[in-house]
Amino acid sequence: xxxxxxxxxxxxxxxxxxxxxxxxxxxxxxVCASCQAEVRELSATAHALDSLVEHAPPASLRASxxxxxxxxxxxxxxxxxxxxxxxxxxxxxxxxxxxxxxEVGPAPVGGEAGATTEGATVIPLFRRAxxxxxxxxxxxxxxxxxxxxxxxxxxxxxxxAVQQVEQAADATTVTQxxxxxxxxxxxxxxxxxxxxxxxxxxxxxxxxxxxxxxIGADGARSAGFLSAGADGNGSAVLEGSLTGAxxxxxxxxxxxxxxxxxxxxxxxxKLA
Amino acid sequence: MMDRMPAASSGPPTPAPGGAAAAAPDxxxxxxxxxxxxxxxxxxxxxxxxxxxxxxxLRIVRDPAMSEEVSQEVYLDxxxxxxxxxxxxxxALSWLMTIAHRAAVDRVRSSEASRRRDDAHAASTHDVAFDxxxxxxxxxxxxxxxxxxxxxxxxAQRSAVxxxxxxxxxxxxxxxxxxxxxxxxxxxxxxxxxxxxxxxxVPA
Numbered sequence: 350x351x352x353x354x355x356x357x358x359x360x361x362x363x364x365x366x367x368x369x370x371x372x373x374x375x376x377x378x379x380v381c382a383s384c385q386a387e388v389r390e391l392s393a394t395a396h397a398l399d400s401l402v403e404h405a406p407p408a409s410l411r412a413s414x415x416x417x418x419x420x421x422x423x424x425x426x427x428x429x430x431x432x433x434x435x436x437x438x439x440x441x442x443x444x445x446x447x448x449x450x451x452e453v454g455p456a457p458v459g460g461e462a463g464a465t466t467e468g469a470t471v472i473p474l475f476r477r478a479x480x481x482x483x484x485x486x487x488x489x490x491x492x493x494x495x496x497x498x499x500x501x502x503x504x505x506x507x508x509x510a511v512q513q514v515e516q517a518a519d520a521t522t523v524t525q526x527x528x529x530x531x532x533x534x535x536x537x538x539x540x541x542x543x544x545x546x547x548x549x550x551x552x553x554x555x556x557x558x559x560x561x562x563x564i565g566a567d568g569a570r571s572a573g574f575l576s577a578g579a580d581g582n583g584s585a586v587l588e589g590s591l592t593g594a595x596x597x598x599x600x601x602x603x604x605x606x607x608x609x610x611x612x613x614x615x616x617x618x619k620l621a
Numbered sequence: 622m623m624d625r626m627p628a629a630s631s632g633p634p635t636p637a638p639g640g641a642a643a644a645a646p647d648x649x650x651x652x653x654x655x656x657x658x659x660x661x662x663x664x665x666x667x668x669x670x671x672x673x674x675x676x677x678x679l680r681i682v683r684d685p686a687m688s689e690e691v692s693q694e695v696y697l698d699x700x701x702x703x704x705x706x707x708x709x710x711x712x713a714l715s716w717l718m719t720i721a722h723r724a725a726v727d728r729v730r731s732s733e734a735s736r737r738r739d740d741a742h743a744a745s746t747h748d749v750a751f752d753x754x755x756x757x758x759x760x761x762x763x764x765x766x767x768x769x770x771x772x773x774x775x776x777a778q779r780s781a782v783x784x785x786x787x788x789x790x791x792x793x794x795x796x797x798x799x800x801x802x803x804x805x806x807x808x809x810x811x812x813x814x815x816x817x818x819x820x821x822x823v824p825a
Contacts, residue, residue, distance in 0.1 A: 359811025360792040364726040365785040367793065389711055391811070394818040395786045396718040399673045400764040402787060406675035410689050411667060414696040418663055421697060423656050426704035 358384050362391035379605045510586045511535075514544035525618050530581075534597055534618040541591050545599070545618070546584035550577040553601065560602040561587050562610060563594035564617070569610050575599060595620050648713035649706070656704035663700055670714070674721045681725040681789035691728050695721045726789045770820040777801065778813030785810050 354377040360366050361374050378384050514520065517537035524533045529549040536543035545561065553559065561572040570589065577583035587597065598614040600607075646669050654662035674695060679688040698720060706716055771779050777799065784795045785806075796806035 356808055356811060359814045360785065360807040362814060363782070363786040363810060364723055365790065365792045365795065365807070365810060367791050390818055391814040392719055393711065393715045394814050394821060395722075395782070396715050397763070397767050397770075397817070397821055398783070398786055399677050399718055400761055400767055402676045402680040403672040403761075403764075404676035404679050406671050406692060407685070407689060410675065410692055411664075411671065413689075413693050414667055415660065415664055417693060417697050418660060418700040421701050423658060423703055424701055424705065426656065 355381070355384060358387045359391055362388050363395050511544040511546060511584045514540060514542050514586055517542075521621050523618055523621055525616070527616050530616060532599075532616050532618055534620070536591055536620060538591070542586060543591050543597060543620075544584060544586045545575060545597060547575065547577060547599075547616075548580075548582045550575075550581040550583065551615070552577075552579070552581065556604045557601050558604055558606060559599050559615075560606045560610070561585065562598040562600065562614075563587065563589060563591065564596040564598050565594040567593060569598065570594075571606060571608070572597070574606065648717070649708050652699075652703045652706045652713055655700055656706075663703075666699075667696060670717055673714075674717065677718065677721055677787075678725040680787050681722075682729055687728065688725075691724050692721070695724050698724070722786070729789050730791075766821065770817050773820050774813045774816050778809050778816065781806050781809035782813040782817070 354374055357366060357370060357374045357377075361371065361378075366374060374384075378388065514537055515522070515535040517540050519539045520535050520537045522533060522535045524531065526532075530551070531548045533546045534543055535546075550559070559575040559577065561575050562569040563572045573585060573588035575583055575585045597618045597620070598610065599616040600610040600612045600614050602611060646665055648666060648669065651662045651666040651669070655666060671692075675688065675692045678691045678695070679685065682688045682691055695717075699717060706713060710716075771783075774782070780799055781792075781795050781801075784790050784798055785792060788795075790798065792807040792810060793803065795801070795810070796803050799806065801809065
């Protein structure tokens with residue numbers, strides 16, 4: 350980790366980083382407790398300047414805000430330490446509802462199967478360590494099972510990223526039971542991708558995540574994170590290339606993940 | 622970095638930075654009620670914060686119509702995500718203003734806001750302390766305190782903080798606007814904010 354990144358805390362606190370830097374710094378924030386504390390303080394400090402520029406809004410704003418909220422359902426609270434969803438909800442900087450959704454929008458992660466519209470917009474919130482997971486989540490397009498019905502197209506079902514892997518022409522599916530947990534790994538050599546769907550995963554302690562690994566002759570390489578909902582169900586497309594891997598593993602790691610697995614896998618699925 | 626951590630800073634959630642109005646309603650409680658769909662609570666939240674949010678957005682975006690639009694989006698986001706507010710991670714006001722600031726900045730950066738850029742330099746650099754748009758009746762104790770604190774910064778620190786936060790510029794743009802060597806503006810911003818923090822005693 351470059352020590353220079355520490356010095357970005359001030360600029361980050363006032364949204365003065367460009368997008369690349371913002372992403373890099375958020376990665377750093379995830380692992381740097383002192384930067385987290387500093388960002389919190391410096392943000393609060395910067396907000397003191399708001400008192401210099403207070404300005405009464407036009408009355409029409411109040412009317413349109415109150416009319417607007419009447420038509421929007423507040424998101425439910427997070428009911429568990431669902432890191433990825435938490436990160437999505439806390440990611441600052443969105444342009445609200447009208448954001449054109451990608452073909453496969455980031456579906457809500459965990460616990461909300463079928464409820465897709467709320468998760469389609471990334472919501473700005475308190476900046477904190479886990480925000481970088483948003484990028485991870487968006488990249489992996491974590492999706493809860495079921496057909497995702499986006500708010501952007503009322504009558505066209507959109508395949509989730511997981512389904513795209515599962516329904517690839519050359520997809521192979523392996524199912525494995527481990528205790529209460531059932532895992533289904535779908536992989537496609539042509540897409541060089543795999544997707545893992547789980548049910549009955551044990552819930553995690555605060556500050557823990559499920560990390561995915563491609564395991565091959567060269568050892569384990571991180572393949573992103575798996576977010577299971579309160580019901581222990583979840584799915585994810587693994588990050589990176591399937592090539593060279595003959596197993597997929599899941600371990601419990603501290604928030605932010607590890608370079609290499611630090612615990613015994615809770616699950617290993619062998620590719621057929 | 623550890624030396625930057627105030628010894629007693631890891632305490633519980635603290636009051637709003639600089640304190641909003643003395644009799645300010647409990648914003649965190651209003652957010653909690655909003656999360657349960659209480660539109661009246663949200664209306665009170667709006668009334669308690671709209672000058673601040675709209676003022677900041679207007680300051681950055683400049684165009685009143687666009688500012689109104691951004692402010693509306695901010696409030697809708699706040700309403701929708703109110704259940705996700707976590708009081709252990711900072712004050713409600715700080716949370717709201719973080720959303721508003723990011724939304725305003727993202728808007729000006731995405732909407733080729735060249736019109737604003739053209740004339741913004743002089744305005745943003747020099748007129749904060751005497752902002753013509755600030756109504757005299759609202760020269761609050763808080764803003765007096767903030768102005769005093771700003772005076773403790775070096776000129777370069779103060780300009781860098783103001784251009785970044787109230788101008789919505791990136792540190793690279795700030796460096797250019799202030800003729801600073803590339804890469805030094807971010808240090809000025811951070812040093813200035815730390816100085817402000819220590820002067821204002823902004824809670825962690």
